[in-house]
Amino acid sequence: MRKRCRAAVEGHRERLLALSHALHADPETAFEEHRAAARVAGVLTAEGFTVRRGVGGLDTALTATYGDGELVVGVCAEYDALPGLGHACGHNVIAAASVGAALALRDVAGDLGVTVKLIGTPAEETGGGKILLLERGVFDDVGFALLIHPSPDELCAPRTLAVTDLEVRYRGRAAHAAFAPHHGVNAADALTVAQVAIGLARQHLEDRQMVHGIVTDGGAVPNVIPDDTRALYYLRAGSYESLEGLERRVRDCLRAGAVATGCAEEVRQVSPAYADLVSDPWLAGAYRSAVTALGRSPVPFAEEAGRLTPASTDMGNVSRALPAIQPSIGVDCGSAVNHQPGFAEVCAGPSGDRAVLDGAVALAWTAASAALDSPARALLLAGVRERAAGRVGGP
Template sequence: MGTDLKISTRSSLERYSDALLDLSHSIHAEPELAFEEHRSAEKITSLLAREGFKVDSGVADLDTAFVASYGDGELVLGLCAEYDALPEVGHACGHNVIAAASVGAALALRDVADQLGVTVRVIGTPAEEVGGGKVLMLERGVFDDVSFSMMVHPAPYESCAARSLAITDLKVHYTGKRSHAAAAPHLGVNAGDAVTVAQVAIGLLRQHLEPGQMVSGIVTHGGTVPNVIPARASAMFDVRAENLESLQRLENRIRDCFRAGALATGCTHEVEQVSPVYAELTPDPWLADAYRRAATELGRRPLPPELEQREKIGSTDMGNVTRVLPAIHPTIAIDCGDAVNHQQEFATACASASADRALLDGALAMAWTTIATATDSQQRARLLARGGAA
């Protein structure tokens, strides 16, 4: 039965390959930022609606989020689609490939959904780069009856049980007092200096960070003209760690550095959390192994499990999903030379022939992982037992 189903899904995917590549390239050509992905969401949902999926748009009170469903099986698969881009470098994280691969897996599984006893859902999750769309959708019940979830992410290397760092992104705003920078600098309270003190404090802190902790940041506003003492200045920092517990310890220390800037300069300050906290990925071992078998059968060459533990892919709100239900977030390799995610060269690679192959292979690997899961009585019972039955 499993072999016949795999043959059927491969045939279905081949039938839709042109439409899927067109979808990927179209999303890539019109990059949209977090919570503004209106064209991308419409492109995805239009294709799925034409193919018989029931589409609910604007779910979880998010205009660009959606759920597209097919079938009524008790085992509910959630295929996550991301489609937001980055400022200036567009789809330099390959979310066009992610979206099209999840759509491809859904279309491949559509005609065998009844045989498998599954409900196939494409869950459109906006604002992964900033904003935490999946976190908001989790909190608002979109994943409540999902039995298991998956997606594939393009990267320079192949990993079946990909790991990530927990992250919180913080903005600090300092308020001081304007004055003439030459005639009366002593009457000013320099908010720009407060940012500098905080940056220096964070720089010195780096020597004492725990393994896996890291901080990166930019000044988002430092004043307007050099002859006016700036009364307002702001900076934004990404604070990352191996897990949520370590992240909280680091955040406490970073907030102390922010306070140091205010204390040293006489400014007041406010700290703003920009996005929900992203948890670290905790991939489901059985699903990861099933995906490894599928990817290997397709000729992919994933990293050995012992090396996967050492590689970190950055941070993702899919980590929050993996803490709530069985889920995986494999990476799939594309030919990108020396480039890595979030570089312009990687954005170019995400519309290449290599990315196209990764899209189709990733879609089929997810479909075959679903077949392996749904036809394994022990795993099926495990996933249904967690309360994910529709």
């Protein structure tokens, strides 16, 4: 079975790498990934998959299915890019590897008794595409979900942070900054007070809690008291529960800006909250076996268990609802890390290409192991039935 999966990936080598490079050269941001979705859909349609576009009410989401086995393997594909940085998180690698895994599993789907379901999930960087698809039933029939993510490290069961975002807007009153400043209500001062309050609060935050943000609108010209300012903050925590407490504290800091200056304040959550990733132990072990057989050297289990990946993903919400893994596959990026231009460059180079091919094979091998292991298969199918009965759910 492993030989057949690997041969399938090798047989599609040029097509998969061409897909990865095409996505990399034409980056599209959250919910705007129209060309990326079309490219992924085009490859799978040509290979006999039944493709549905616009699933879950999202224009750039898709599903591509093959087979009629009872156990549904969910292979997630991300393809959104970062504003100004392109594919500096390597989502071109993710999409191409997932397509490769789907093609490999297609060739053995009958023998494994599975239905292969690639799920094109937009807006991972912001917007929570997987969360929306989860809420709208796209994952309802999925027995387990898989995705690999390029990274400086080789991790089989990374621990990530929960995250939410808050946009604050302050409204004041404009006035001439020199002639009549006493008539103004300074919305930029409200932002300053809020930033100071958050900065002072940092020394009291719990372990693994983080706050970082940017001013998105600080005023127009220096000689007019700003009457409308905005900022966007990301809040992270080690667990979904810890995140709730952090959000309350930051909202109080934002409110302080309005109270101190007399401005009106509006706070809104832009994207759904991302839960921390909870890797399924059995699937993570199967993946470890797969990548080790491919000649990769993942971080030892004991060391991995004590390591935190200070990033966040909407795959966390999927992992709270059904068995899932999102391993990190290593790329040779030197001192660069995700969300840096140097990392983007690597994801279209030889190391990124190797991650596409190895990632596709490793995901296919992991899925095949789960399908062929009778106890694991029975538990996965039971989980689908329990979710359908309403006894299991996400956060």
